[in-house]
Amino acid sequence: MRPWRRGLVLTALALLLGLLMLFHAQVTDRGGLGSLVESFLPWFGLLIPVLLAGALWRRSASALVALLLPVVVWLSLFGGLLVDKSRPGSDxxxxxxxxxxxxxxxxxxxxxxxxxxxxxxxxxxxxxxxxxxxxxxxxxxxxxxxxxxxxxxxxxxxxxxxxxxxxxxxxxxxxxxxxxxxxxxxxxxxxxxxxxxxxxxxxxxxxxxxxxxxxxxxxxxxxxxxxxxxxxxxxxxxxxxxxxxxxxxxxxxxxxxxxxxxxxxxxxxxxxxxxxxxxxxxxxxxxxxxxxxxxxxxxxxxxxxxxxxxxxxxxxxxxxx
The missing domain is CATH 3.60.10.10 (Endonuclease/exonuclease/phosphatase)
Known part of the structure; x- marks a missing residue:
């Protein structure tokens, strides 16, 4: 059970990252905070490999599983931008x-x-x-x-x-x-x-x-x-x-x-x-x-x-x- 008990802070950070991206529309816009978050929302994905490196270093199974949430959310939001969707034939x-x-x-x-x-x-x-x-x-x-x-x-x-x-x-x-x-x-x-x-x-x-x-x-x-x-x-x-x-x-x-x-x-x-x-x-x-x-x-x-x-x-x- 030790791999599941290691890296609990990393686990919490991974879950928080996923929830932030998933519910970004619920972030208060007081002081423009919501707009600021949403303006740079794709860049939150850069935190995923950082947390992944930490989870591997700590050998934390719980953190690795928790990382599935931000990965799935980020891909659902921006995965379509990773492929070329252009087609010929414009007028x-x-x-x-x-x-x-x-x-x-x-x-x-x-x-x-x-x-x-x-x-x-x-x-x-x-x-x-x-x-x-x-x-x-x-x-x-x-x-x-x-x-x-x-x-x-x-x-x-x-x-x-x-x-x-x-x-x-x-x-x-x-x-x-x-x-x-x-x-x-x-x-x-x-x-x-x-x-x-x-x-x-x-x-x-x-x-x-x-x-x-x-x-x-x-x-x-x-x-x-x-x-x-x-x-x-x-x-x-x-x-x-x-x-x-x-x-x-x-x-x-x-x-x-x-x-x-x-x-x-x-x-x-x-x-x-x-x-x-x-x-x-x-x-x-x-x-x-x-x-x-x-x-x-x-x-x-x-x-x-x-x-x-x-x-x-x-x-x-x-x-x-």
């Missing part, structure tokens, strides 16, 4: 990229994106200074485009019904309120219709509010969460049955803040990607916060594009009718 390719307001080479970024060959391209965090450089660099590849505030859409196909989508924060991190009749000039979302051979496609370009880590306030996500709620309402009211949402969401699809969106839209990366598709930070991506979400069309493939001068990686997807 349209779309991409999105947060180009970074501090990008030192907007012209080079534009050249790289134009060379990607995607049909529809969304950009976020466009500054007034960099806007002419993106317009010039992308003009030949994309004859149709629109920029509203800090977000823009470039397309090989005609665009129409272009309008702003107000997802601005109404209360800041210090509690200041945004007047009800004010739409801030740095517009962060737009909606347009792309004319395709298969009919109109509604495309949303979004840059959700940032998250902040405060020493006393915790992981602050208020602006982003309210923006996600506003965006979910806009998508729910969308009359076009075919919808593609492109943008920097400042959160992963595991984050409960996006339940209103993920209940309506499917993730192209989850449905047709190869791997986790992490996009940020570009030098060592640890989270997929740049998303391509769809409704009424079928993702056939999804991938990350090579790094540009931004701190995000671009993401692309092929979709089919």
């Amino acid at each position: 349209l390719t779309v991409a999105t990229h947060n180009v970074n307001a501090d990008n030192a080479d907007p012209a080079g970024t534009a050249r790289d994106l134009a060379a990607s060959g995607t049909d529809v391209l969304a950009l976020e965090e466009i500054t007034p200074q960099a806007k002419p450089l993106y317009e010039k660099g992308l003009a030949k590849a994309y004859p149709h485009h629109t920029v509203l505030g800090t977000v823009g859409l470039w397309s090989k196909l005609p665009l129409s019904d272009i309008r702003r989508v107000d997802i601005q924060q109404d209360v800041g991190p210090l509690g200041e309120a945004k007047p009800a009749d004010v739409t801030l000039p740095d517009n962060r979302a737009l909606r347009a219709t792309v004319a395709t051979d298969h009919g109109p496609l509604a495309v949303y370009v979004v840059h959700q509010g940032s998250v902040r880590l405060f020493p006393q306030g915790g992981f602050w996500t208020g602006s982003r969460d309210r923006g996600a709620q506003a965006l979910a309402k806009a998508v729910a009211a969308e009359r076009n049955e075919r919808v593609v949402l492109l943008g920097d969401m400042n959160g992963t699809t595991d984050d409960r803040a996006f339940d209103g969106l993920t209940s309506q839209l499917d993730s192209a990366q989850d449905e047709a990607g190869d791997g986790f598709g992490f996009t940020w930070p570009a030098k060592f991506p640890v989270a997929r916060i740049d998303q391509i979400l769809v409704r009424g069309v079928e993702p056939r493939s999804a991938w990350t594009l090579p790094a540009t001068g931004s701190d995000h990686l671009p993401v692309a997807a092929g979709i089919s009718w």
Whole structure:
């Protein structure tokens, strides 16, 4: 019986790890704790081999058995991302990229994106200074485009019904309120219709509010969460049955803040990607916060594009009718 009595602390840690991943939605979001856990949920799997090594070193049978719980839970959550689910035969390719307001080479970024060959391209965090450089660099590849505030859409196909989508924060991190009749000039979302051979496609370009880590306030996500709620309402009211949402969401699809969106839209990366598709930070991506979400069309493939001068990686997807 001694192997079953050894490593009781390791046994408890293995069970706690499994229960945390299994019931992550029940973790309190006070101080943004729940969002923080869910943003990095796949990385909890790295604790499994650490606990396994400890269980083998201690020769603990109970710890080895307890490890089955986190292994099964992790595989049920993320095992599907370990295989390539891409398929040939897409009708349209779309991409999105947060180009970074501090990008030192907007012209080079534009050249790289134009060379990607995607049909529809969304950009976020466009500054007034960099806007002419993106317009010039992308003009030949994309004859149709629109920029509203800090977000823009470039397309090989005609665009129409272009309008702003107000997802601005109404209360800041210090509690200041945004007047009800004010739409801030740095517009962060737009909606347009792309004319395709298969009919109109509604495309949303979004840059959700940032998250902040405060020493006393915790992981602050208020602006982003309210923006996600506003965006979910806009998508729910969308009359076009075919919808593609492109943008920097400042959160992963595991984050409960996006339940209103993920209940309506499917993730192209989850449905047709190869791997986790992490996009940020570009030098060592640890989270997929740049998303391509769809409704009424079928993702056939999804991938990350090579790094540009931004701190995000671009993401692309092929979709089919």
